[in-house]
Amino acid sequence: MRNMDVVQLLNTIFTGFAVIVAIVAAYKVGQKQNEINARILALQDYVAISATPGQDGTVALWNTGKSNLYLWGFDMPSNNIRFDKPRLISVSDVANYWIPAPNFGKIATTTNFEFKLYLTDEYQNKWVSEAGGEAHPTKITQDGKEVEVIIIKVWSYTTHKEEWTLE
Numbered sequence: 450m451r452n453m454d455v456v457q458l459l460n461t462i463f464t465g466f467a468v469i470v471a472i473v474a475a476y477k478v479g480q481k482q483n484e485i486n487a488r489i490l491a492l493q494d495y496v497a498i499s500a501t502p503g504q505d506g507t508v509a510l511w512n513t514g515k516s517n518l519y520l521w522g523f524d525m526p527s528n529n530i531r532f533d534k535p536r537l538i539s540v541s542d543v544a545n546y547w548i549p550a551p552n553f554g555k556i557a558t559t560t561n562f563e564f565k566l567y568l569t570d571e572y573q574n575k576w577v578s579e580a581g582g583e584a585h586p587t588k589i590t591q592d593g594k595e596v597e598v599i600i601i602k603v604w605s606y607t608t609h610k611e612e613w614t615l616e
Contacts, residue, residue: 496570498538498578500603507547508564508582508603512538516570520546522615524565527551531615535569550601553584560584567613578608 496514503509512518519535530548538546551562566578582603588595 496568496574496576497608498566498568498580498605500578500580500582500605502601502603503545503547503550506550506552506601508550508580508601509545509547510538510566511545512540514608515540516572518576519569520548521567521569523548523567525549525551526562526564527553538568550582550603551584553599555597556584556586556599558586567615568608574610575613576608577611577613579606580604581606 496516496518497512498518499511499513501509501511510520517540518538520532520538521535522529522531525548528549528551536546551564553560561581561583563579563581566580568576568578570576580603582601585600585602587598587600589598590596
């Protein structure tokens with residue numbers, strides 16, 4: 450074999466190796482880009498509800514996600530409410546929707562409770578938001594008299610996709 454043939458053979462092998470490395474690198478970059486795109490899409494369609502104590506025995510529901518949500522009903526320890534038409538909980542930093550807190554009547558000790566919200570998003574996906582709370586009996590002075598009241602704390606656990614049907 451002549452020197453020129455050896456150089457051409459090595460050049461061909463090197464070129465082939467470089468092409469294989471380029472293909473593998475492009476494949477890896479494509480995989481990473483797909484992961485990034487999936488994550489961005491998930492963030493755009495992010496669904497989350499935050500529950501906080503409202504005024505006058507209510508629970509305020511804040512849409513902290515990226516999609517308008519529609520509340521079809523909820524389960525509380527003292528009552529389950531269903532709506533014929535859903536209630537909009539819009540994406541907003543200042544607007545919320547409220548639901549009544551559970552009615553415990555008279556309690557002697559701190560009582561924990563849980564509740565569920567049944568939601569759909571703008572794309573008709575179904576979601577369930579799970580939350581909990583604590584009812585704490587205490588006394589306050591109102592109009593010069595000591596009155597028993599219940600202080601409510603609430604928190605959110607999770608919001609997840611779930612197929613649900615309401616009765």
